[in-house]
Amino acid sequence: MDVVVQNICRADRSAADDFAEYSVATVHEAQARTGLLAARIKPIYVGAHISGTAVTVSVPPADNWMIHVAVEQCQEGDVLVVAPTSPSCAGYFGELLATALMARGVRGLVIDAGCRDVAELARMGFPVWSRCVSATGTVKETLGSVNVPLVCAGQWIEPGDVIIADDDGVVVVARRKAAEVLKASKLRKEKEAVTRKRYQAGELSLDVHGMRDRLARKGLTYVDAASKD
Numbered sequence: 001m002d003v004v005v006q007n008i009c010r011a012d013r014s015a016a017d018d019f020a021e022y023s024v025a026t027v028h029e030a031q032a033r034t035g036l037l038a039a040r041i042k043p044i045y046v047g048a049h050i051s052g053t054a055v056t057v058s059v060p061p062a063d064n065w066m067i068h069v070a071v072e073q074c075q076e077g078d079v080l081v082v083a084p085t086s087p088s089c090a091g092y093f094g095e096l097l098a099t100a101l102m103a104r105g106v107r108g109l110v111i112d113a114g115c116r117d118v119a120e121l122a123r124m125g126f127p128v129w130s131r132c133v134s135a136t137g138t139v140k141e142t143l144g145s146v147n148v149p150l151v152c153a154g155q156w157i158e159p160g161d162v163i164i165a166d167d168d169g170v171v172v173v174a175r176r177k178a179a180e181v182l183k184a185s186k187l188r189k190e191k192e193a194v195t196r197k198r199y200q201a202g203e204l205s206l207d208v209h210g211m212r213d214r215l216a217r218k219g220l221t222y223v224d225a226a227s228k229d
Contacts, residue, residue: 004069005147010053010160011175013077015182019051022185024168026192030184031177037153037170041110041129044118048127049166052079052107053175056152056159058145059113061088062136064142067097073146076105079163083152085144091116091134098126110163110170112153113196129170 010016019027028036055078057070067082069079074080080101082092093109094117108127114134118203121128131153147159157163157174162173172183198208206212 001145002143003145003148004073004101005145005159006073007189008055008073008147009175010075010078011173011178012164013053015178016051016053016077016162018160019164019173019178019184019185020049022164022189023049024164024166024171026188027164027173027181027185028171029170030188031173033206035155035172035174037110037129037155038112039169040131041112041153041168043165044115044128044130044133045122046167048080048108050107051162051164052129053076054079054081054157054159054161054163055106056147056150056174057082058148058150059084059092060144061086062090062138063099063140063142063144064090064092064138065140065142068093068140069221070146071097071100071104074101074104074106078104078106079165080106080109081150081152081157081163082109083150083157088113089132089134090114090136090138092138093128093130095124095126096113098124098128102126108165110152110165111153116186127165129165174206 031047031169046190059066093115105145112131114132115128115130116135160175162178166170
């Protein structure tokens with residue numbers, strides 16, 4: 001059934017905002033290396049780092065009609081997440097739709113398909129993580145759905161989940177686990193800060209993380225180079 005679900009439950013706003021302090025890699029590791037979208041989803045320009053709540057859009061191949069429908073459902077702090085029902089590299093999204101989303105306070109777009117107008121999007125400061133860049137046009141003929149659970153780039157995403165995106169990619173945190181994962185991300189970042197100081201002081205990671213015994217048990221052997229005398 002083609003449907004638009006209105007008034008969705010979103011992750012706590014303060015928690016969704018606080019995830020912006022942490023990198024995609026940190027969040028991914030903090031939630032047991034889960035939630036990372038496929039590596040094909042890349043930022044169209046470097047330096048953007050966002051977090052926000054997902055508004056999801058299921059679209060037919062090469063048809064962006066439902067993205068226009070979804071704009072109305074977006075609120076400040078949202079991230080639009082778009083997934084075609086079958087693989088498509090068409091350019092679903094450009095600067096006009098970005099203009100409409102920015103007017104509603106949307107923080108960015110994640111799309112498992114193509115986008116276009118990348119120079120203009122960069123100038124506007126509207127970040128997009130996409131499968132590809134493509135000028136291939138789309139039509140407005142077939143319905144889809146807005147704010148339904150979907151799979152985007154290999155990850156299950158529900159409306160209101162937290163999306164974090166940066167130069168390393170995109171990770172999703174389930175709405176109901178946002179507080180738990182946020183706490184774990186904070187602890188991981190603090191731990192990494194301590195490790196960084198030890199590395200800067202000249203300690204070896206082999207010793208900081210107690211790797212030597214494990215390497216020996218695996219059978220790693222050290223030998224001296226043969227003398228050339």
